Amino acid sequence: MTGKTLLDIRGVHTFYGNIQALNGVDVTVNDGEIVALIGANGAGKSTLMMTIFGAPRARSGKIVFAGTDITQLPTHEIARLRIAQSPEGRRIFPRMTVLENLQMGASLDKMKHFDEDVEKVFVLFPRLKERIDQRGGTLSGGEQQMLSIGRALMARPKLLLLDEPSLGLAPLVVKQIFDAIRELNRTQGLTVFLVEQNAFGALKLATRGYVMVNGNVTMSGTGKQLLADPDVRAAYLEGGRH
Amino acid sequence: MTTTVSTERGSVAAPVKRAFREALYAGLISFGMFVLIVGLKTDQNIRNELVLEPRWGLLAIVVALTMFGRFAYVAWLQPFMARQKLADTVTGLMPASVTSRFFRLPYFIAALVIMVALYVVSGSLDGWLGAELAGYARFLRALALIYALASVFYYYRAFIHDHFSALGITVMIVYPVFVVLTLALLTGSMAGGFQGSLKWVDNFGIQILIYVMLAWGLNIVVGLAGLLDLGYVAFYAVGAYAYALLGTHYGLSFWILLPAAGCMAAFWGIILGFPVLRLRGDYLAIVTLAFGEIIRMVLINWRVVTNGSAGISGIPKVSFFGLISFDVSAPNYISKVFDIAQSGAYYKIFLYYLILALALLTAFVTVRLRRMPVGRAWEALREDEIACRSLGINTTTTKLTAFATGAMFGGFAGSFFAARQGFVSPESFVFLESAIILAIVVLGGMGSLVGIAVAAAVMIGGTEILRELDFLKVVFGPDFTPELYRMLLFGVAMVVVMVWKPRGFVSNREPTAFLKERKAVSGSFTKEGHG
Numbered sequence: 165m166t167g168k169t170l171l172d173i174r175g176v177h178t179f180y181g182n183i184q185a186l187n188g189v190d191v192t193v194n195d196g197e198i199v200a201l202i203g204a205n206g207a208g209k210s211t212l213m214m215t216i217f218g219a220p221r222a223r224s225g226k227i228v229f230a231g232t233d234i235t236q237l238p239t240h241e242i243a244r245l246r247i248a249q250s251p252e253g254r255r256i257f258p259r260m261t262v263l264e265n266l267q268m269g270a271s272l273d274k275m276k277h278f279d280e281d282v283e284k285v286f287v288l289f290p291r292l293k294e295r296i297d298q299r300g301g302t303l304s305g306g307e308q309q310m311l312s313i314g315r316a317l318m319a320r321p322k323l324l325l326l327d328e329p330s331l332g333l334a335p336l337v338v339k340q341i342f343d344a345i346r347e348l349n350r351t352q353g354l355t356v357f358l359v360e361q362n363a364f365g366a367l368k369l370a371t372r373g374y375v376m377v378n379g380n381v382t383m384s385g386t387g388k389q390l391l392a393d394p395d396v397r398a399a400y401l402e403g404g405r406h
Numbered sequence: 407m408t409t410t411v412s413t414e415r416g417s418v419a420a421p422v423k424r425a426f427r428e429a430l431y432a433g434l435i436s437f438g439m440f441v442l443i444v445g446l447k448t449d450q451n452i453r454n455e456l457v458l459e460p461r462w463g464l465l466a467i468v469v470a471l472t473m474f475g476r477f478a479y480v481a482w483l484q485p486f487m488a489r490q491k492l493a494d495t496v497t498g499l500m501p502a503s504v505t506s507r508f509f510r511l512p513y514f515i516a517a518l519v520i521m522v523a524l525y526v527v528s529g530s531l532d533g534w535l536g537a538e539l540a541g542y543a544r545f546l547r548a549l550a551l552i553y554a555l556a557s558v559f560y561y562y563r564a565f566i567h568d569h570f571s572a573l574g575i576t577v578m579i580v581y582p583v584f585v586v587l588t589l590a591l592l593t594g595s596m597a598g599g600f601q602g603s604l605k606w607v608d609n610f611g612i613q614i615l616i617y618v619m620l621a622w623g624l625n626i627v628v629g630l631a632g633l634l635d636l637g638y639v640a641f642y643a644v645g646a647y648a649y650a651l652l653g654t655h656y657g658l659s660f661w662i663l664l665p666a667a668g669c670m671a672a673f674w675g676i677i678l679g680f681p682v683l684r685l686r687g688d689y690l691a692i693v694t695l696a697f698g699e700i701i702r703m704v705l706i707n708w709r710v711v712t713n714g715s716a717g718i719s720g721i722p723k724v725s726f727f728g729l730i731s732f733d734v735s736a737p738n739y740i741s742k743v744f745d746i747a748q749s750g751a752y753y754k755i756f757l758y759y760l761i762l763a764l765a766l767l768t769a770f771v772t773v774r775l776r777r778m779p780v781g782r783a784w785e786a787l788r789e790d791e792i793a794c795r796s797l798g799i800n801t802t803t804t805k806l807t808a809f810a811t812g813a814m815f816g817g818f819a820g821s822f823f824a825a826r827q828g829f830v831s832p833e834s835f836v837f838l839e840s841a842i843i844l845a846i847v848v849l850g851g852m853g854s855l856v857g858i859a860v861a862a863a864v865m866i867g868g869t870e871i872l873r874e875l876d877f878l879k880v881v882f883g884p885d886f887t888p889e890l891y892r893m894l895l896f897g898v899a900m901v902v903v904m905v906w907k908p909r910g911f912v913s914n915r916e917p918t919a920f921l922k923e924r925k926a927v928s929g930s931f932t933k934e935g936h937g
């Protein structure tokens with residue numbers, strides 16, 4: 165099921181001014197995998213996601229996507245290689261409607277497949293269809309999350325980066341989103357790299373997982389291995405199980 | 407027990423007493439504010455010495471007006487509004503109960519009668535009443551006209567609201583015709599109609615439309631792309647000088663120079679765009695402001711080319727695509743072609759339609775661009791630059807196209823301005839112009855074409871109308887010049903609008919996209935059986 169390396173992150177150091185946020189991170193994502201990244205608040209997970217997009221830029225180390233070195237590429241050109249992202253804080257366009265937000269997601273393809281893709285997103289999130297002419301900023305938190313993921317999917321990505329897709333969502337919707345991710349992965353071979361606080365759900369969903377502590381990857385393995393690991397259980401899973 | 411009752415009764419009976427008190431305070435405050443500004447005037451005497459000239463009478467009038475205003479507001483208007491439950495804070499509009507009592511058929515007819523009667527006898531007013539009363543009579547006539555118009559608007563408000571853009575464009579198209587015909591009726595001859603129309607077409611029509619066009623152009627940069635540009639007048643200047651220089655030196659026609667001036671301005675838009683790519687908000691505003699001043703300084707100091715502050719004169723007139731000329735000496739001068747009386751009004755009317763076409767072109771392009779990827783990218787850029795980049799949008803080119811497009815329309819307006827004036831000098835391109843254009847965009851509601859057009863009409867038309875208020879001289883003395891208070895009016899209007907509607911006249915952003923299914927709904931009812 166999994167193929168060759170799609171995203172290869174080697175020894176990446178990222179700084180915010182003088183503050184070091186990533187301290188030599190190595191992560192690999194293979195074609196067709198779902199990879200989960202878990203870790204405490206402030207560990208540097210979102211920073212890693214943004215570093216892949218070149219904002220902030222890695223000070224040293226190398227990021228290779230599908231054979232292309234993207235470490236120094238401008239953000240919009242990285243996106244054009246078909247990496248899409250639902251970033252932390254969702255970053256939807258508040259004054260634009262749901263449909264316009266989705267259009268923005270499809271700007272890469274000049275909207276060639278728009279009608280077809282928007283229907284797929286609405287199948288995934290019927291709620292968005294009901295709210296189609298509503299302004300992004302007036303959506304509920306969960307609806308905004310759906311819109312952010314939907315917008316990322318509109319770009320027909322090869323690699324989808326999700327930063328805490330379950331944030332602020334009702335358990336039922338979380339399950340629905342995780343199901344949707346699994347479905348996209350299975351039927352379309354979409355590769356997903358996600359950051360999650362909901363470690364149990366994420367590791368169950370994921371092919372492989374990484375654990376990040378203070379800007380370092382301290383542990384990695386298959387989802388099952390990490391779920392069974394006593395340290396991981398103690399730090400991220402106890403009391404958090406559904 | 408008794409105390410509560412008495413205070414309650416007090417609050418009902420108090421308005422007049424409270425109004426006296428507040429009027430007194432208002433008088434004191436305005437006295438304090440105006441004692442130096444209005445009460446004293448610096449002047450030069452014959453020996454070139456600076457002297458202070460007291461104007462206590464004027465000061466007294468201003469203070470009295472303030473006091474009366476405050477008194478009327480507290481004693482009558484406030485209780486009245488409270489009674490009418492006027493606090494419709496959402497729309498800021500008066501509830502129907504009040505307006506329908508204010509706009510009534512008998513009042514409307516009375517207003518019409520007054521208006522028509524005073525127009526009919528307008529020639530002999532001065533003789534009958536003396537200059538002073540005649541001034542008041544003209545003021546009364548203007549009020550009646552405004553009331554009659556407002557009644558019509560009120561009566562058809564739903565229709566007007568629904569068809570605002572179409573109606574607006576229609577009004578703009580028939581405006582010169584209407585003015586000429588009305589004045590021809592009043593003066594009794596077609597020639598009189600044309601001659602009288604000069605002021606209305608030129609000072610009001612063209613002047614307003616130039617600002618509408620400039621504000622629509624700036625709207626692309628500020629309203630859509632969210633890039634605060636305080637130096638927009640620089641592109642106006644580039645367009646004007648491009649036309650002035652190329653037109654006077656090479657004698658090229660307006661129709662070649664218009665696109666050329668637009669391209670030049672767009673080029674300068676990109677030149678400005680590059681250094682400010684990384685700036686946003688306040689910093690961007692300051693740099694663009696400096697850019698506007700730099701351009702003006704260059705125009706003043708680069709004498710060899712621009713002739714410095716003296717400016718360039720003798721700029722050729724626009725012709726009707728070379729077929730009909732508006733130059734009296736030309737063989738194809740319009741009155742020779744059509745065999746009609748000579749008049750400067752034809753040129754003004756032609757210019758009116760020219761600027762109308764240019765403004766509508768700006769609006770059309772804006773509307774179309776908003777539905778295209780680049781326009782959507784502008785709006786997305788205004789909302790969230792980082793999100794834009796991670797969706798694969800090149801924010802550099804997006805910003806540059808916004809600057810270039812906005813600047814291009816500024817350049818078009820500039821070359822029109824040069825052609826209309828026949829003369830350009832750096833004086834026309836001061837920071838105040840940028841500020842006025844930006845104020846119009848903000849007042850109208852950033853991004854809204856309709857709102858901006860209304861704001862331009864109100865602000866520019868309003869300041870022009872000040873010139874017409876001659877009767878004010880009767881109140882404030884013969885050396886009172888109402889047009890000097892233009893900026894005061896501008897400021898007051900801005901404060902009022904910003905209190906009443908903090909996001910401008912039209913604050914709703916019009917969505918640009920609807921799902922196709924939506925439009926097909928009505929069709930699907932009629933075409934059953936297609937599945």
Ligand SMILES: Nc1ncnc2c1ncn2[C@@H]1O[C@H](COP(=O)(O)OP(=O)(O)OP(=O)(O)O)[C@@H](O)[C@H]1O
Pocket residue numbers: 180183185203204205206207208209210211212252
């Ligand atoms: N723009 C910034 N400037 C300075 N420091 C920053 C900035 N963004 C993040 N940091 C710091 O970098 C570290 C990593 O932050 P990051 O957002 O990557 O954490 P995270 O793992 O995503 O946490 P969470 O689970 O809470 O989202 C934190 O200590 C944070 O304070």
Ligand SMILES: [Mg+2]
Pocket residue numbers: 209210211252327
């Ligand atoms: Mg985070």
